[in-house]
Amino acid sequence: MPLVTLRQLLDEAAKGGYGVGAFNVNNMEQIQAIMEAARETKSPVIVQASRGARAYSNDNFLYHLMLAANELYPEIPMVLHLDHGNSFDTCKSAIELGFTSVMMDGSLMADGKTPSTFEYNVDVTRRVVELAHSKGVTVEGEIGTLGGIEDGHGAGGTGLEHVTDPDQAVEFVEKTGLDALAIAIGTSHGAYKFTKKPDGSVLKMDLLIEIHKRLPTTHLVMHGSSSVPKDLQDIINKYGGKLKETWGVPVEEIQLGIKNGVRKINVDTDNRLAITGAIRKVFAETPEKFDPRDYNKPARAAMQKVVAQRMTQFGQAGHASDFQAKSLADYVEFYKNNK
Numbered sequence: 001m002p003l004v005t006l007r008q009l010l011d012e013a014a015k016g017g018y019g020v021g022a023f024n025v026n027n028m029e030q031i032q033a034i035m036e037a038a039r040e041t042k043s044p045v046i047v048q049a050s051r052g053a054r055a056y057s058n059d060n061f062l063y064h065l066m067l068a069a070n071e072l073y074p075e076i077p078m079v080l081h082l083d084h085g086n087s088f089d090t091c092k093s094a095i096e097l098g099f100t101s102v103m104m105d106g107s108l109m110a111d112g113k114t115p116s117t118f119e120y121n122v123d124v125t126r127r128v129v130e131l132a133h134s135k136g137v138t139v140e141g142e143i144g145t146l147g148g149i150e151d152g153h154g155a156g157g158t159g160l161e162h163v164t165d166p167d168q169a170v171e172f173v174e175k176t177g178l179d180a181l182a183i184a185i186g187t188s189h190g191a192y193k194f195t196k197k198p199d200g201s202v203l204k205m206d207l208l209i210e211i212h213k214r215l216p217t218t219h220l221v222m223h224g225s226s227s228v229p230k231d232l233q234d235i236i237n238k239y240g241g242k243l244k245e246t247w248g249v250p251v252e253e254i255q256l257g258i259k260n261g262v263r264k265i266n267v268d269t270d271n272r273l274a275i276t277g278a279i280r281k282v283f284a285e286t287p288e289k290f291d292p293r294d295y296n297k298p299a300r301a302a303m304q305k306v307v308a309q310r311m312t313q314f315g316q317a318g319h320a321s322d323f324q325a326k327s328l329a330d331y332v333e334f335y336k337n338n339k
């Protein structure tokens with residue numbers, strides 16, 4: 001089947017009452033890990049590339065690796081999504097290359113750091129929606145800003161400085177016509193999200209539930225939603241790493257979100273931890289080895305394990321063959337008829 005749109009995947013997820021993990025990739029092994037996990041659990045998948053990933057691996061490598069994945073795993077519906085597009089032009093270039101979904105993160109200015117105004121965010125997101133929908137491509141927007149910085153992108157801080165205002169969220173969705181909405185409820189990018197297991201004072205699930213009540217048909221997106229499990233931290237530190245103690249978003253909170261309109265869950269840090277831990281273990285236990293396959297293989301297997309676990313926990317497992325893939329052309333029609 002061709003690459004599918006995020007809109008189709010999330011509409012199906014809403015019907016089925018489950019969430020779909022969106023996993024970041026930079027290289028072949030990460031794409032392979034996700035696809036193997038999808039086959040193992042019979043899951044539809046969202047593969048996403050940030051601007052940092054596109055710069056690291058070059059767009060053409062990423063895109064053609066995705067096409068290879070699509071050929072090798074024909075039974076798996078796949079979305080290729082741009083994570084945190086910083087400008088109209090970045091989104092446009094992804095659409096032209098063949099991404100079936102883009103995020104326009106207008107919560108920050110094009111520098112990827114400075115919080116923007118509401119008016120700026122509406123304007124840039126609306127323009128991306130116009131272009132994307134004319135090609136059948138899905139758009140995710142963001143209102144409120146997350147904490148932390150990753151790949152040079154992010155407002156920094158704790159995640160509580162610019163949480164989403166529900167009134168603004170409603171106005172934002174009406175004015176932009178987007179398909180999926182990322183909201184800020186206290187989460188951050190990177191490994192250092194919380195200094196203890198998060199409670200309602202730092203992870204605002206009540207705010208998420210309120211936004212879902214106000215926007216019951218909008219697909220919500222949770223960013224910065226790695227769980228940063230202690231066992232993955234421990235492996236890294238056992239083999240010479242120096243991670244400071246930290247907490248992520250507990251899976252049960254994500255599952256509560258999924259019951260309340262969350263359809264896309266972004267996970268990157270957990271996979272990074274799994275890969276690094278596996279590589280450190282090989283280096284520490286068998287320092288005589290020097291063939292990259294000797295550590296890339298266990299690294300890939302470790303990431304596959306985490307991804308398969310999340311797919312099962314988010315509920316997307318078993319749903320790969322629920323629907324017929326629609327084309328971008330079908331979605332061009334869809335958007336014409338659903339203005």
Ligand SMILES: [Zn+2]
Nearest residue numbers: 084223224266
């Ligand atoms: Zn994000």
